[in-house]
Amino acid sequence: MVATVTPYTDPRNRAAVGEGFDGVVRVVVNGFYGTGALLFDGHAILTAAHLFAGGSSNATVIFETTAGSQTVSASGARLQTAYDASQGNSDLAIIWLSGSAPVTAERYNPYRNTDEIGQTMTLVGYGLHGTGATGELNNFSDSPIRLQAKNQFEADASALKAVLGSKMGWTPTPGSQLVADFDNGNTSQDALGSLLNLVGLGLGQSEGLITPGDSGGPAFINGQIAGVASYTANLVRNGVITDIDNVNNSSFGELAAWQRVSYYQQWIDQSLRAHYPNAPTQAAQVQKAVPEGNSGTSFAYFLLQFTGMRSDPSQLLSVDYHTRDGTAKAGQDYLAAFGTLVIYPNENQALIPVEIMGDTTPEPDETFYLDVTHPVGGSFGIGVVTLTAVRTIVNDDGNLFA
Ligand SMILES: [Ca+2]
Ligand SMILES: [Ca+2]
Ligand SMILES: [Ca+2]
Ligand SMILES: [Ca+2]
Numbered sequence: 001m002v003a004t005v006t007p008y009t010d011p012r013n014r015a016a017v018g019e020g021f022d023g024v025v026r027v028v029v030n031g032f033y034g035t036g037a038l039l040f041d042g043h044a045i046l047t048a049a050h051l052f053a054g055g056s057s058n059a060t061v062i063f064e065t066t067a068g069s070q071t072v073s074a075s076g077a078r079l080q081t082a083y084d085a086s087q088g089n090s091d092l093a094i095i096w097l098s099g100s101a102p103v104t105a106e107r108y109n110p111y112r113n114t115d116e117i118g119q120t121m122t123l124v125g126y127g128l129h130g131t132g133a134t135g136e137l138n139n140f141s142d143s144p145i146r147l148q149a150k151n152q153f154e155a156d157a158s159a160l161k162a163v164l165g166s167k168m169g170w171t172p173t174p175g176s177q178l179v180a181d182f183d184n185g186n187t188s189q190d191a192l193g194s195l196l197n198l199v200g201l202g203l204g205q206s207e208g209l210i211t212p213g214d215s216g217g218p219a220f221i222n223g224q225i226a227g228v229a230s231y232t233a234n235l236v237r238n239g240v241i242t243d244i245d246n247v248n249n250s251s252f253g254e255l256a257a258w259q260r261v262s263y264y265q266q267w268i269d270q271s272l273r274a275h276y277p278n279a280p281t282q283a284a285q286v287q288k289a290v291p292e293g294n295s296g297t298s299f300a301y302f303l304l305q306f307t308g309m310r311s312d313p314s315q316l317l318s319v320d321y322h323t324r325d326g327t328a329k330a331g332q333d334y335l336a337a338f339g340t341l342v343i344y345p346n347e348n349q350a351l352i353p354v355e356i357m358g359d360t361t362p363e364p365d366e367t368f369y370l371d372v373t374h375p376v377g378g379s380f381g382i383g384v385v386t387l388t389a390v391r392t393i394v395n396d397d398g399n400l401f402a
Contacts, residue, residue, distance in 0.1 A: 002147040003136055003182065003250040004208040008129035012205065015124045015148040020223065022065040023106035026126045026144060027095065027216060030056040033144070035125035035217030036095060037225050040107045040339055041272050042297055042355045045074075045095040047216030048228055048259070049083040052093055059095050064146060065104035073098045078271055080264065087170045088157075088177070091230045092259050093216070094271050100296040103331075103357055108218065109339040110261045110268055111226035116153045116178055120203065122220045124148045125229060127213030132182055135249030136211040149208020151180040153219075153227070154192045154200060157257045163196065164237060176263045178219075178227050181255040182209035184244070189253035191242040195235055211250040219258050227258025266344050276301070279351055289365075289392040293358030297335065300356050300391045302370050304341055305349040308378050317343040317377035321352055321370055328366035328393050333357055337370075343377075354391070362397045 004013045015021040023038035029051045036047035045061055052059075059074035075098040082090035101107075126144040130136035157177035161168050181191035183202025193199040210217065210229040219227035234243035234254045242253035250256075261268070273279070276299065280286045283303055290300045306317055322338035323330060330336035335355040343350050352370065372380075372387040380387055 002123055002125055002127060002149045002208045002214060003130040003132055003211050004147065004149050005132050005184070005205045007131060008145060008147055013147050013149060013208070015146040017064055018066045020106060021124050021146065021148065022063070022104060023101070023108055024124045024146060024218060026062040027051060028060040028062065030054045030058065033126065033213055034215040035127065035213065035229065036061065037108050037218040038101050038105050039094070039268070039272065040109050040337070041276070041353050042101050042107050042335065043097050044272055044275065045097065046218070046225060046228060046268065047093050047095060048230055049079045049091045049093040050085060050230070051216055052077060052079060053085065061095060061097060063102050063105050065102050067102055067104040070102050072101065080267060087172070088231055088257065089173045090176070090259070092228055092264055092267070094268070096275060100355065103297060103335060107335070108220070109224045110265045111221050111224040112262055112265055112340055112342070114262050116221060116226050116260065116262065117155060118153070119221050120150055120152050121226055122148055122150050123208060123210060123214070123217065123229065124220070125210060125214030125217030127211035127215070127217070130211060130250060132184055132207070132209070132252040133244065135245060135247065135251035144213060150203050150206040151182070151208060152200065152203065153178040153180055154198050155179050155196055159196055160235065164235060168235060172257070176260050177230065177257045178260050179255050179257050180209070182250065182252050183207055184252040189242050189244055191235070191253050191255045194240045194242050195237045209250045209254060210256045225261050227261060230257050230259050232256045265342065269342060270344065273351060276351060276353060288390070289394050290356060291396045292356060292393050293396070294360050295358045297355035297357055299353040300334070300393070302352040302354070302389055303349060304343070304352065304372065306343055306378055310377065314345050315377050316345070319372045319376070320374040321372045323354055324369040324371055326367035326369055326390065327364070328368040330368070333366055333393055334368055356393055360397050362399065363395050365395050366393050367391065368393070
């Protein structure tokens with residue numbers, strides 16, 4: 001990953017196992033590789049569409065977690081319907097895992113707010129390493145290493161087109177891409193300072209930029225996926241070259257663009273929803289007691305329905321949710337789940353999936369809860385602030401005292 005200020009061997013640049021990045025995976029497609037991030041349902045990877053440029057949808061996903069390295073094959077991939085390689089737009093894909101992800105891998109929610117610009121993010125990936133002074137190194141023959149760095153989203157990519165016009169060879173869709181530059185603390189390498197008058201000299205030794213192989217990798221804000229790494233560029237305005245070596249190689253003075261996840265959250269959510277296995281479509285089909293299973297994870301579903309009238313047909317409805325232990329314990333019997341569920345204008349209901357951990361150990365039947373709070377665009381009824389539902393994980397491994 002990631003060109004950094006100090007060499008990749010500096011521990012500050014490593015995204016080692018057990019540090020919250022174990023859901024950041026290496027993605028291999030047709031002999032090429034990129035990076036991806038495990039989405040909240042534990043069965044899908046968010047990455048970049050351009051990894052599939054060769055036309056293949058056969059992908060392999062490699063997890064590195066506290067449980068070691070595990071390879072999971074993909075059963076397919078879904079490219080963003082508006083993907084346009086020539087303009088760098090809608091460069092997103094979702095990879096369907098053929099089985100569940102390791103339970104030791106973090107699952108990530110999309111970043112849903114639109115206040116990314118000005119925020120510091122953490123970029124993580126398996127791309128070529130290098131330093132800002134020299135750019136990415138292409139002669140590294142060892143196994144790819146997961147690295148991390150920070151940067152700041154400073155602008156919408158369409159702002160660059162607005163000032164550069166025909167000197168920029170592509171046209172980002174307004175609102176859909178975020179950019180950051182690779183600073184070394186000098187005004188002469190401040191790319192967005194030169195291009196957009198956004199003076200900012202970076203984050204010192206924490207600063208970094210994506211390199212080849214980081215494509216599809218996440219930029220996290222508050223542990224949520226805010227951006228998906230898409231491309232780098234060394235742009236020139238008024239003859240001022242900020243790139244320290246004037247070669248497009250992820251060095252100081254370049255910039256990079258991430259597809260903006262908040263802009264695409266409906267596509268992400270609804271793609272996952274359409275892919276949930278054995279998903280109930282009405283309340284009477286929702287199983288309140290679910291068999292534990294013997295390996296991997298399977299879903300217990302919660303269905304949230306909206307029965308009111310929207311004051312505005314385009315309004316997004318949402319609730320927050322989080323699981324809560326009963327006799328079933330998070331991390332032993334099920335995976336803790338939390339986030340915001342959005343019900344889009346073409347929906348009146350949506351599912352919340354919670355992963356049940358399968359094993360072959362006889363146990364009693366156990367229960368856990370889902371608490372639903374903070375309704376936006378509707379209410380739970382007068383005086384009701386939290387809805388709670390319970391699910392029972394049914395032992396399917398014989399009698400404890402047989
Ligand atoms: Ca920067
Ligand atoms: Ca800067
Ligand atoms: Ca360069
Ligand atoms: Ca079992």
